[in-house]
Amino acid sequence: MSDISLTKKDFTSDQEVKWCPGCGDYSILSTVQSFLPELGIPRENIVFISGIGCSSRFPYYLETFGMHSIHGRAPAIASGLAISRPDLAVFVITGDGDALSIGGNHLIHALRRNVELKILLFNNRIYGLTKGQYSPTSETGKITKSTPTGSLDTPFNPISLALGAEASFVARSIDSDRKHLTEILRAASVHKGSALIEIYQNCPIFNDGAFDLLKDGGTKGAALLQLRHGEVIKSDSHGLIREDGSFKLVELTSVAESELIVHDAHNPDPAYAFALSRISGSALDHVPVGIFRDVERPSYGSMVNSQIAEVIANQGVGDLDSLLNSGDTWEVN
Amino acid sequence: MRINNKYGEGLLNVSGASLRKEEIVSKPVVSLDHVVIRFAGDSGDGMQLTGDRFTMDTASLGNDISTLPNFPAEIRAPQGTVPGVSSFQLHFADHHIQTPGDAPDILVAMNPAALKANIKDMARGATIIVDKDEFTERNIVKAGYQVNPLEDNSLESYKVHAVALTSLTVAALAQISMSRKDAERSKNMFALGLLAWMYHRPTEATENFLKAKFGKKPEILAANLLAYQTGWNYGETTEDFAVSYEIAPAHMPAGKYRNISGNTALAYGLVAASQLSKLKLFLGSYPITPATDILHELSKHKKFGVITFQAEDEIAAVGSALGASYGGSLGVTSTSGPGVALKSEMIGLAVMLELPLIIIDVQRGGPSTGLPTKTEQSDLLQVMYGRNGESPAVVLAPSTPTDCFKMALEATRIATQYRVPVFILSDGYIANGSQPWKIPAISELPDLQVKFAQTQEDFLPYLRDPETLARPWAIPGTKGIEHRIGGLEKADRTGAISYDSQNHDYMVRMRAAKVAGIDVPDLEVDDPTGDAQTLLLGWGSTFGPIASAIETLRANGEKVAQAHIRYLNPFPKNLADVLKKYPTVLVPEMNLGQLSNMLRSQYMKDVTGYNKVFGVPFTTLEIIEATMAVLYV
Ligand SMILES: Cc1ncc(C[n+]2csc(CCOP(=O)(O)OP(=O)(O)O)c2C)c(N)n1
Ligand code: SF4
Ligand SMILES: [Mg+2]
Numbered sequence: 001m002s003d004i005s006l007t008k009k010d011f012t013s014d015q016e017v018k019w020c021p022g023c024g025d026y027s028i029l030s031t032v033q034s035f036l037p038e039l040g041i042p043r044e045n046i047v048f049i050s051g052i053g054c055s056s057r058f059p060y061y062l063e064t065f066g067m068h069s070i071h072g073r074a075p076a077i078a079s080g081l082a083i084s085r086p087d088l089a090v091f092v093i094t095g096d097g098d099a100l101s102i103g104g105n106h107l108i109h110a111l112r113r114n115v116e117l118k119i120l121l122f123n124n125r126i127y128g129l130t131k132g133q134y135s136p137t138s139e140t141g142k143i144t145k146s147t148p149t150g151s152l153d154t155p156f157n158p159i160s161l162a163l164g165a166e167a168s169f170v171a172r173s174i175d176s177d178r179k180h181l182t183e184i185l186r187a188a189s190v191h192k193g194s195a196l197i198e199i200y201q202n203c204p205i206f207n208d209g210a211f212d213l214l215k216d217g218g219t220k221g222a223a224l225l226q227l228r229h230g231e232v233i234k235s236d237s238h239g240l241i242r243e244d245g246s247f248k249l250v251e252l253t254s255v256a257e258s259e260l261i262v263h264d265a266h267n268p269d270p271a272y273a274f275a276l277s278r279i280s281g282s283a284l285d286h287v288p289v290g291i292f293r294d295v296e297r298p299s300y301g302s303m304v305n306s307q308i309a310e311v312i313a314n315q316g317v318g319d320l321d322s323l324l325n326s327g328d329t330w331e332v333n
Numbered sequence: 334m335r336i337n338n339k340y341g342e343g344l345l346n347v348s349g350a351s352l353r354k355e356e357i358v359s360k361p362v363v364s365l366d367h368v369v370i371r372f373a374g375d376s377g378d379g380m381q382l383t384g385d386r387f388t389m390d391t392a393s394l395g396n397d398i399s400t401l402p403n404f405p406a407e408i409r410a411p412q413g414t415v416p417g418v419s420s421f422q423l424h425f426a427d428h429h430i431q432t433p434g435d436a437p438d439i440l441v442a443m444n445p446a447a448l449k450a451n452i453k454d455m456a457r458g459a460t461i462i463v464d465k466d467e468f469t470e471r472n473i474v475k476a477g478y479q480v481n482p483l484e485d486n487s488l489e490s491y492k493v494h495a496v497a498l499t500s501l502t503v504a505a506l507a508q509i510s511m512s513r514k515d516a517e518r519s520k521n522m523f524a525l526g527l528l529a530w531m532y533h534r535p536t537e538a539t540e541n542f543l544k545a546k547f548g549k550k551p552e553i554l555a556a557n558l559l560a561y562q563t564g565w566n567y568g569e570t571t572e573d574f575a576v577s578y579e580i581a582p583a584h585m586p587a588g589k590y591r592n593i594s595g596n597t598a599l600a601y602g603l604v605a606a607s608q609l610s611k612l613k614l615f616l617g618s619y620p621i622t623p624a625t626d627i628l629h630e631l632s633k634h635k636k637f638g639v640i641t642f643q644a645e646d647e648i649a650a651v652g653s654a655l656g657a658s659y660g661g662s663l664g665v666t667s668t669s670g671p672g673v674a675l676k677s678e679m680i681g682l683a684v685m686l687e688l689p690l691i692i693i694d695v696q697r698g699g700p701s702t703g704l705p706t707k708t709e710q711s712d713l714l715q716v717m718y719g720r721n722g723e724s725p726a727v728v729l730a731p732s733t734p735t736d737c738f739k740m741a742l743e744a745t746r747i748a749t750q751y752r753v754p755v756f757i758l759s760d761g762y763i764a765n766g767s768q769p770w771k772i773p774a775i776s777e778l779p780d781l782q783v784k785f786a787q788t789q790e791d792f793l794p795y796l797r798d799p800e801t802l803a804r805p806w807a808i809p810g811t812k813g814i815e816h817r818i819g820g821l822e823k824a825d826r827t828g829a830i831s832y833d834s835q836n837h838d839y840m841v842r843m844r845a846a847k848v849a850g851i852d853v854p855d856l857e858v859d860d861p862t863g864d865a866q867t868l869l870l871g872w873g874s875t876f877g878p879i880a881s882a883i884e885t886l887r888a889n890g891e892k893v894a895q896a897h898i899r900y901l902n903p904f905p906k907n908l909a910d911v912l913k914k915y916p917t918v919l920v921p922e923m924n925l926g927q928l929s930n931m932l933r934s935q936y937m938k939d940v941t942g943y944n945k946v947f948g949v950p951f952t953t954l955e956i957i958e959a960t961m962a963v964l965y966v
Contacts, residue, residue: 013817015817015829015830042812043812043815044809044810044811044812044813044814044815045809045810046809047809049656052820059817059819060817060819060830062817063815064815065809065815065816065817066815066816066817066818066819067659067686067817067818067819068817068818068819068820068821069652069682069819069820070678070679070681070682070820073648073649073652073678073679075649076644076645076648076649076652076653076656077652077653077655077656077659078656079642079644079649079652079653079656080615080617080642080652080653080654080655080656080657080658080659080660080664081656081657081659081660081809082656083615083640083642083653083657084613084615084640084656084657084660084662085657085660085661085662085809085810087810088660088809088810105645105646105649106645106648106649106652109644109645109649304640304642307635308635308636308638308639308640311635311636312635312636312638315636316636317636317637318604318608318634318636318637318638320604320605320608320637320775321775323601323604323634323637324601324605324772324773324775325589325591325772326591327591327592328389328392328393328538328591328592329589329590329591329772330392330393330395330589330590330591331588331589331590332395332582332585332586332587332588332589332590333587
């Protein structure tokens with residue numbers, strides 16, 4: 001693997017990128033293109049499969065194998081590919097509508113099976129491609145063209161949803177923070193099985209500034225609670241402590257550092273990561289970012305293939321002639 | 334002609350007694366050329382197993398056979414009610430037969446509901462064997478009878494044998510320590526034993542089957558064997574049954590045979606296709622009647638490297654198959670009509686991506702959930718046209734259970750060579766029905782090896798093969814040909830996204846031309862005198878009843894030609910000429926005229942439809958009558 005020395009340029013396709021100026025997708029693309037050489041995997045063994053949405057144009061811009069499929073179904077297609085071709089590194093690119101509305105079923109099932117997929121969920125909390133309807137992650141009361149008097153639905157928290165679906169690797173990052181996103185991609189790539197990475201992504205056209213609180217120099221320090229395995233969970237101003245069996249956010253000035261919770265991404269109890277995921281509401285005033293959960297669990301494709309290997313080891317490779325001649329047979333002379 | 338089954342001759346060996354039956358049958362023996370038997374009972378009575386065993390014992394004697402199970406939609410409808418009745422019909426003969434038979438010659442009814450549900454299909458003079466123990470007042474009322482049908486002379490025109498099946502079974506099993514309820518469960522084996530005596534079936538295969546099945550439960554094994562033997566002895570010794578029957582072996586081409594259902598034949602065909610193409614077989618499926626057995630069967634064949642993936646829904650099932658196919662596997666999905674509806678968008682993507690994909694639609698009664706356990710041919714237009722845009726797919730339809738094997742190979746050939754989605758339209762009748770299959774030699778099977786795109790400079794993912802018009806099958810893992818594909822319209826050659834109107838028009842026509850140009854065999858027309866004026870033209874599972882009707886019609890001096898379309902898209906090239914040749918074309922279909930519609934619109938031929946959606950196959954008589962109606966207008 002290490003003898004391959006590829007660069008960002010090698011992963012950049014000749015297609016003209018067509019997102020709106022200022023779209024958060026640009027920085028995610030650039031981060032991914034810069035990160036891919038680090039994988040040490042030849043380009044031909046990398047596949048990006050997307051659904052439909054602005055974000056799902058992503059595969060066109062990467063010089064790897066890629067498929068821009070249909071709305072919501074990328075995890076299903078990618079599952080078939082990853083299970084039948086364990087030699088490939090398969091990524092899924094999806095949006096909040098793609099992954100959580102039309103494709104919600106496939107997402108949760110891919111996660112519970114732990115198929116070897118790295119799923120990048122671009123969450124701009126809006127339907128970009130269809131020009132700005134509210135999405136399953138939009139805050140309640142969202143005014144859009146389809147909800148002129150405000151949306152009524154309670155939004156999904158994608159991290160909580162993924163954890164409820166038994167995901168073994170769940171993380172959150174932000175489009176503009178290349179360093180952070182790269183760290184997460186690195187951890188996801190060595191994880192065996194499904195990884196869900198929610199990436200907050202700004203849509204300057206239909207939902208501009210949705211994540212400004214997490215980006216503005218003035219507010220982000222206080223808002224972002226960093227999740228790093230083995231380190232205390234805190235922002236610049238707040239930290240997390242345990243109180244009465246649950247988590248509580250407190251001002252750093254009011255507690256000693258030693259009282260803060262030390263993050264354990266490998267905690268086998270999903271309730272721990274789930275509780276972390278509930279700290280942020282749609283208001284985004286305190287948002288954990290980083291890896292919520294990273295636990296080892298047998299991955300689906302490897303189990304499928306080892307079941308087959310085991311049967312072959314016990315019974316030998318199938319012989320077509322014996323199969324056709326099996327069961328009750330008789331001879332006519 | 335000599336017949337050997339692998340168990341040798343029938344030898345009954347129960348509790349120490351060894352009886353060579355051929356020597357023992359002492360009553361008069363009547364020779365018959367064919368018999369239709371229907372076993373009917375509560376869905377818990379084991380009628381499918383009973384039918385299956387009788388079928389196997391019959392097949393091994395060298396009779397030609399055709400079978401048709403009929404199950405209720407509910408797994409366990411209330412016991413003793415008409416909706417809970419399950420049945421199994423088999424037709425066996427000393428000559429080649431085409432159908433499971435119109436009307437049973439003999440009905441075995443395990444309770445009043447089974448009698449009530451089936452009596453309407455019985456011709457006068459037929460034999461009915463009932464378990465008279467089950468005709469209690471309570472059961473009679475449950476079945477919907479006012480009075481006991483065994484006592485009100487309503488069965489006068491039948492030969493009725495009211496046998497105390499339950500109590501005889503229980504009495505025989507008294508020596509085995511088990512509850513009465515458990516003992517009663519063996520009564521289907523009593524019935525099977527009785528029928529085995531009546532029709533001189535060998536018994537050893539069934540005995541071995543029971544030993545294999547219940548080997549770990551000695552009491553149950555002993556009970557079943559004893560019930561079986563008691564049933565046989567009952568026929569031999571009681572006055573009730575005066576004669577037994579024999580049916581000589583049919584003249585079948587020499588070779589090794591086994592009995593096979595359409596669903597099993599499809600599964601075997603796919604395993605064979607995978608071996609012959611050297612492609613990994615990937616089945617993505619979501620359970621649905623009557624297609625589920627394909628998933629079950631293929632799940633057993635891991636040693637062939639087969640991957641079966643029970644997906645979360647039909648969309649994921651076909652999606653995973655397409656993903657596998659993109660990766661260079663033989664991607665297959667199996668379902669029924671409602672599942673096809675869900676898969677449509679993904680099949681459209683396969684059309685656009687121009688990747689191989691096989692979609693098996695085992696049709697059932699529709700629309701919506703319809704009649705899940707009943708047969709119908711009403712998905713033809715759905716698979717032809719049920720997608721957005723100009724979205725051509727190949728449609729194949731096996732005509733018999735054994736034809737399913739061949740059609741699986743054909744679907745693979747076409748899907749992999751032309752890189753298109755291919756439908757296999759089976760239906761509940763051929764899926765569950767069975768017939769003897771002459772097992773092919775591996776050397777007779779076609780070479781289905783494929784070529785993937787190789788490493789090359791300036792790879793063009795949508796450059797077409799001039800002959801097949803197929804684009805390259807370019808799988809991940811191949812250095813230097815990394816490329817992007819998707820559902821957006823493709824530019825010719827490069828496959829880049831293109832909104833150009835001329836290119837779109839070109840690509841739409843190209844995809845259509847590719848499917849239209851697929852090499853399919855000519856339609857074979859059976860017209861012995863060459864001057865028939867009427868053609869019976871069918872597709873799919875109507876083959877049996879049509880062929881059987883034709884035999885009778887010709888025997889009566891009628892001139893009728895027969896042709897059966899197994900390739901529905903594209904149609905065989907000679908179909909236009911065939912349609913032109915016959916002034917009258919009768920098209921029987923278990924729908925309201927879907928093939929007729931296609932023929933009228935594509936060939937401007939005013940064919941005559943014969944259409945019925947009763948959830949059961951056409952009877953031979955129905956086809957004869959429909960043909961007479963067009964012959965003598
Ligand atoms: C079956 C189907 N239904 C609807 C659409 C229209 N559609 C395309 S993208 C989209 C929503 C995209 O939202 P999201 O997934 O959040 O992606 P974004 O554009 O925001 O990146 C919809 C509704 C479609 N392409 N296919
Ligand atoms: S609409 Fe929004 S998400 Fe889509 S490309 Fe434009 S800015 Fe990006
Ligand atoms: Mg979105």
